[in-house]
Amino acid sequence: MSGPMITVEDVSVSFDDVSVLDNVSVAADSGEFVGLVGPNGSGKTTLLRTISGALTPDRGRVTVDGDDIHTLSSRVASQRVAVVPQDTSISFSFDVRRIVGMGRTAHRGRFESMTVEDREAIENAMERTEITQFADRSIDAISGGERQRVLLARAIAQATPALLLDEPTASLDVNHGIETLQLVRSLVHNGTAAIAAIHDLDLAARYCDSLVMLSDGAVVAAGPPESVLTESTVSSTFDVRAAVTPDPVTGTESVRALEDSDPPRGLRVHVLGTGNIAAQTLAKLDRAGFDLSIGPIPNGDIAASTAHSLGADTVTSTPLSGPTDEQLSTAREKARTAGVSVFIGGTADPDVGRSVLDGATRLVVIENGSVETPVSEGSVDAWVASTDAVVDSVSAASADEKREDGTGDGRPSDDATTDRRVTDDETTDRSPPGNHPGHRTDPGLSGSGDR
Known part of the structure; x- marks a missing residue:
């Protein structure tokens, strides 16, 4: 065989006058x-049924192992494709073993008995799918997942x-x-060609060699997962704001649907930090309507990927x-011209922080279990214990900036909170670590933070 x-x-393929595949x-x-x-409704199931031979296309051709599937007999087609x-x-209420045995029908004549090879294939298939324990139960007596x-x-x-899987x-x-x-994947490793409709994009990226994205019955993208699952393609196809970042464990693409953001506030926030907490900070500030910049941040960091997905101005x-002098200078200018800067303790080098945040107009520090800050305590407008309070603190700091420079009355929008009182869940006052009510003054006893 070639090809x-x-x-x-x-x-x-069309049903009556409705085009389903084009x-x-x-x-x-x-x-x-x-x-x-x-x-849903993009044509995935119809395509699989057409490949299997169950549906005949209006136009075009499907071949399996070199032969047009729609010209083969039912028995021969079943020897080529499993669904x-x-x-x-x-x-029908057959037992599980008999249902599995139906897969061997295509390999023997109508009146032929099962061979040793047939029985071995059945037992092996049940073992591989971990259903041997209910082989003698009726198919009606097991759950939907077990039936799958x-x-x-x-x-x-x-x-x-x-092999086709829907x-x-x-x-x-x-x-x-x-x-x-x-x-x-193990079947594929042994030579099987598999096509599966998969609704979970993360799993599709993790296990598939290539992806075909369908929308309204047409192919909108095809190729390796990293070339198909892009922010623009996912957003336009699924009609949702999406962020596509490398999964920190598998390294494959991970797709997150994002909530619609609030109306733009006309204020940029510069973030200095790395890791998941920086990514969470960016996502929350973006959702609140702030423009964003971040850096310097190492290429490949999850926060750098998140920043790219959100369209943030990024210094990598x-x-x-470590960052070069030029990168430090670029980041310093972004922090200086930002309405508010956010420093995430425990994730960024304090020396880098001192260089970048020199001249920052307003500063919010997310403690994240760290008591070391890159600037003097008096330069910090608000301390917060985690990302939960960062939007309110940034809103309050930006309101203070407007009040002082005369560009506004200093009042935040209705959804911004300026209450600096300490609660059990968050710390948003201006006092440095150790001066918060209930804050431990011994750095060695500080909590683990939000890492």
């Missing part, structure tokens, strides 16, 4: 896992070179969802080598 195991060429092309090689992603449907309902695994076992027992993790808990995709440095 991909599965080839979809310019396929169009000129769609997809390919999957042996040993490749292709994910179909897109919003795991999204709908787990089964209209039974149907996957049936497809594995079918032993085809091509939302294979939709009925499963997190643990079994991960195990299912790992199992599919080379990881492990």
Whole structure:
């Protein structure tokens, strides 16, 4: 055989006068896992049914192992393609072992008995999907998630070179969802060509070799996950503000839907910090309508990725080598011209902080368990214990700036809070660490903070 195991060429499908697929092309090689992603109603299930031969396209062609799937007999087509449907309902009350055994039907004649090879394939499929313990139960006596695994076992027992899956993790808990995709990856590793519709974009990026994004029956993007799952593509296809950042554990793309932000406030906030807490700070300030800048921050840091996703002005440095004089100068100017700067304790080098924040107009410090600040205590407008209070503190500090420079009456917008009183959950007064009511004065006894 030459060429991909599965080839979809310019396929169009319509139901009555409604177009469902329009000129769609997809390919999957042996040993490749292709994910179909897109919003509900984008055509993913229809495409899978067309590839399996269940639907005949109005135009275009589908080949599996070199042959047009729609010209093959039902038995031969079943020897080429196995399908795991999204709908787990089964209209007969057979036991689980018999359901899995149906996958062997395509490999024997109508009146032939099961062979030793058939029985071994069935037992192996049940073991791999961890359903052996209820092999003798009726299919009606197990849960929806367990039925999903039974149907996957049936497809594995079918032993085809091509595998189609429609939302294979939709009925499963997190643990079994991960195990299912790992199992599919092991089949792909052994040479199977797999195409799956997957609603979870993070899982699709983690387990698929390539993605095809569909919208209104057409392909809007195709290729490696990092080229398909971009902020612009996800936002336009799913009609949502989205941030796409590397997952800190897997390194693959992670997609987060963002809430609509408040109306722009016309004020820029400069953030100095790294890690998850800096990323959270950026997201909260963005949602509150502030313009953002950050840096210097090492390339690859999750906060740098978040800043990029939010369109923040970012000063990046080379990881492990520290910022250059030019990068420090650029960041210093951004802090000087920002309405408010936010320093995140415990995540940024205090020496870098002293250089960047020299000349900052207003400063809010997120303590994050640290008592060391890069500037004199009198230069800090507000201390907060975590990101929970950062928006209110920045709003109050910006209101103070307006009051002093005469650009406004100093009153924040209705949703801004200027109450500096200390609560159990947050600290937003102007006093330095150690002067907060209830704050421990011994640095060695300070809390672990919000890391």
